[in-house]
Amino acid sequence: MDLRSYYPYWLLDKSIPAIYPSLLQNITADVTIIGAGISGAIAAWYLRNSSEKVLVVDRRHAGMGSTAASTGLLQYEIDTPLARLQTLVGISNANKSYILCSQAITELTKICRRFPASEFEMRPSLQYASSLRDAGCLRKEFELRKKIGIDLELLDEREIKSRFGFSKSAGLLSKNAAEVNAFGLTHSLLQYCSGKNAEVYDHTGIKGIRRVKKQFELFTANGVRIKTRKIIIACGYESKKYLPRKFDQLHTTYAVVTEPVAREALWYNKAVIWETSSPYLYIRTTRDNRILVGGKDDDFSGSFKRDKAMPRKAKMLAHSFSKLFPHIPFIIDYNWAGAFGSTKDGLPYIGELAGKPNIYFALGFGGNGILFSVIAGQIIRDLIYEKKNEHADIFNFSR
Numbered sequence: 513m514d515l516r517s518y519y520p521y522w523l524l525d526k527s528i529p530a531i532y533p534s535l536l537q538n539i540t541a542d543v544t545i546i547g548a549g550i551s552g553a554i555a556a557w558y559l560r561n562s563s564e565k566v567l568v569v570d571r572r573h574a575g576m577g578s579t580a581a582s583t584g585l586l587q588y589e590i591d592t593p594l595a596r597l598q599t600l601v602g603i604s605n606a607n608k609s610y611i612l613c614s615q616a617i618t619e620l621t622k623i624c625r626r627f628p629a630s631e632f633e634m635r636p637s638l639q640y641a642s643s644l645r646d647a648g649c650l651r652k653e654f655e656l657r658k659k660i661g662i663d664l665e666l667l668d669e670r671e672i673k674s675r676f677g678f679s680k681s682a683g684l685l686s687k688n689a690a691e692v693n694a695f696g697l698t699h700s701l702l703q704y705c706s707g708k709n710a711e712v713y714d715h716t717g718i719k720g721i722r723r724v725k726k727q728f729e730l731f732t733a734n735g736v737r738i739k740t741r742k743i744i745i746a747c748g749y750e751s752k753k754y755l756p757r758k759f760d761q762l763h764t765t766y767a768v769v770t771e772p773v774a775r776e777a778l779w780y781n782k783a784v785i786w787e788t789s790s791p792y793l794y795i796r797t798t799r800d801n802r803i804l805v806g807g808k809d810d811d812f813s814g815s816f817k818r819d820k821a822m823p824r825k826a827k828m829l830a831h832s833f834s835k836l837f838p839h840i841p842f843i844i845d846y847n848w849a850g851a852f853g854s855t856k857d858g859l860p861y862i863g864e865l866a867g868k869p870n871i872y873f874a875l876g877f878g879g880n881g882i883l884f885s886v887i888a889g890q891i892i893r894d895l896i897y898e899k900k901n902e903h904a905d906i907f908n909f910s911r
């Protein structure tokens with residue numbers, strides 16, 4: 513499956529930081545992680561202090577799936593508004609999901625502090641009302657989020673204008689948000705873990721899995737066998753073949769990055785910005801003051817249509833940005849597109865399938881994919897160590 517089109521900014525900016533050998537000999541491990549994207553790297557991170565031998569294998573170079581395409585906005589706000597999520601999964605699980613995403617930002621803050629290549633920065637997050645009708649929904653969201661302890665402000669038109677320079681009838685400004693270079697972070701985590709209890713092999717695709725008593729045998733495309741006690745499936749949108757049915761819907765999302773602009777031209781605290789409409793426009797900046805704009809999603813994920821649509825979508829993204837910020841020069845330097853999965857409730861699928869013990873899924877489908885990878889890493893660590901995790905049921909396959 514082609515996960516991406518064109519070249520994401522992160523790849524061209526710094527190229528691939530590390531490559532790993534491919535697996536050429538039969539090997540035995542305690543835990544094998546299939547997929548060396550951000551989900552696999554974070555899963556390895558949470559197992560780094562154990563005495564277990566961990567293998568991470570990927571059929572591409574590490575991070576070269578969806579992770580390389582990620583625009584790296586970190587927001588506790590799930591694509592499904594809290595009010596709607598409460599009706600879908602119940603008040604308690606919806607509230608916990610929002611709180612867990614907020615805590616995952618705090619957790620990533622601590623992790624990323626060690627890794628400069630993660631380019632992690634805390635930023636405020638503005639969600640503006642795309643229409644007058646949505647302003648009412650934002651007011652309701654404000655009350656619900658406040659009630660669960662989220663630190664945010666409800667901005668009116670005048671306050672949005674004074675901080676951001678454009679006019680929208682209402683907006684929610686949250687303190688706890690951030691931006692990251694997911695590709696850089698993935699490589700940093702894998703390099704760190706390979707200095708501990710993990711071995712990383714790229715260009716090592718898994719072709720088959722066979723359960724043998726209480727163990728597994730994995731077969732690679734090169735004909736090598738891995739014996740392992742436990743498996744973590746972190747294959748992103750290519751995990752389908754390990755699942756009994758479809759759990760996500762694939763779309764395409766598009767992104768562009770401009771040439772650097774003057775810092776003074778940018779808005780309030782370089783906040784990350786998104787909106788209430790669906791699909792939504794999303795905006796962030798980079799360390800060198802480039803502007804990244806994404807959105808204009810399509811309901812298909814095929815690479816042929818995606819490649820063809822890219823030039824038109826880049827123009828549309830530029831146009832939408834310039835409507836908000838007409839005074840900021842918008843000269844596109846990079847553009848790309850990628851497959852993007854969503855679930856019926858906006859939550860990820862994490863854990864084991866009924867009747868299939870010791871195979872753990874880390875499927876962070878949705879706009880919060882990176883934060884979902886953190887939650888998945890924590891839950892799977894606990895499941896592997898047979899420790900109770902009180903949140904595991906929220907994201908299980910039988911919900």
Ligand SMILES: Cc1cc2nc3c(=O)[nH]c(=O)nc-3n(C[C@H](O)[C@H](O)[C@H](O)COP(=O)(O)OP(=O)(O)OC[C@H]3O[C@@H](n4cnc5c(N)ncnc54)[C@H](O)[C@@H]3O)c2cc1C
Binds near residue numbers: 547582
């Ligand atoms: C354009 C775009 C923008 C996005 N923006 C954001 C954002 O702002 N914030 C956010 O949180 N999320 C965002 N996402 C989503 C986020 O990027 C994903 O949730 C995340 O990258 C998924 O990581 P992953 O490790 O699960 O999957 P991947 O990065 O795809 O990694 C899976 C890996 O598994 C490997 N693999 C698959 N099958 C096999 C096999 N059989 N054997 C061996 N290896 C295998 C693949 O080669 C791949 O490297 C965005 C996605 C896109 C496309």
